Amino acid sequence: MxxxxxxxxxxxxxxxxxxxxxxxxxxxxxxxxxxxxxxxxLHLPARPSPIQREQAAAAAAAAPRPAAAAAVAAPAVTTPMVRPAAPPVVAPAPRAAAPAPAMRAAPPPAVVRPFQRSSARSCCWPIGEPGTPEFRFCSAEAFAGKPYCLEHASIAYVKARDRREDAA
The missing domain is CATH 1.10.10 (Arc Repressor Mutant, subunit A)
Incomplete structure (x- = not known):
């Protein structure tokens, strides 16, 4: 333009x-x-964020108006304040022990286990649904230079040309 x-x-x-x-x-x-x-x-001044504008408007609506605050202000004449003596502290009378409601034991916190592999040379292909007792990792011997066994590496590492042929 x-x-x-x-x-x-x-x-x-x-x-x-x-x-x-x-x-x-x-x-x-x-x-x-x-x-x-x-x-x-043109270096025009930046716009304030619409989110900050909405928060400022909400805060302004919640804040008391200056005229109302002046009407509630302290009296014009100041007199020295004298604090009344504090009443003596009386301990409450002991009560009969009421039976405590049965409290449920809090469930134990979830245990986050580290990545478990039988060895650094074992396949780490996940088998099953995570979070279920049946979930595990393949424990076959890992292919050299890969984190998976030969079978799972053939699934994980597919050449781009092969993917295009599968899609057609």
């Missing part, structure tokens, strides 16, 4: 009014990305 002086002034005016980049793009008949790019090149 060729940016004329009028288009740049219109962009600056809409930007100063606080319109979103999408809205500016709609009004000017250009894409939002064109607006963003030109605003960046």
């Amino acid at each position: 060729d940016w004329s002086a009028e288009a740049i002034e219109q962009l600056r005016a809409l930007w100063a009014e606080g319109h979103s980049t999408a809205e500016i793009g709609r009004r000017m008949g250009i894409s939002k990305n064109a607006v963003v790019g030109k605003a960046h090149r």
Whole structure:
């Protein structure tokens, strides 16, 4: 897009009014990305995040208004405050022990076991559904330079050409 002086002034005016980049793009008949790019090149001030704007608006709505806070303020005349004497502390009378409700024992925390292989040279192909007692790893001898046995390596390592032929 060729940016004329009028288009740049219109962009600056809409930007100063606080319109979103999408809205500016709609009004000017250009894409939002064109607006963003030109605003960046013109070094226009950054927009605040819409998320932060919503949080600030919610905080402002929850905060008391200054006029209401002034009405609740302390009296104009200050007098020295005298603290009343604290009442004596009396221990509560002992009560008969009530039977405690039966508490359930908390389930033990989940045990995270490290990757279990019988040796560094054993196949680590997963067999079964993780999290079930039947889940295990293949324990066959691993193929040289691979983490899997010959059978599982043939499944895991497929040439790109072979995949294309299977798809056809």
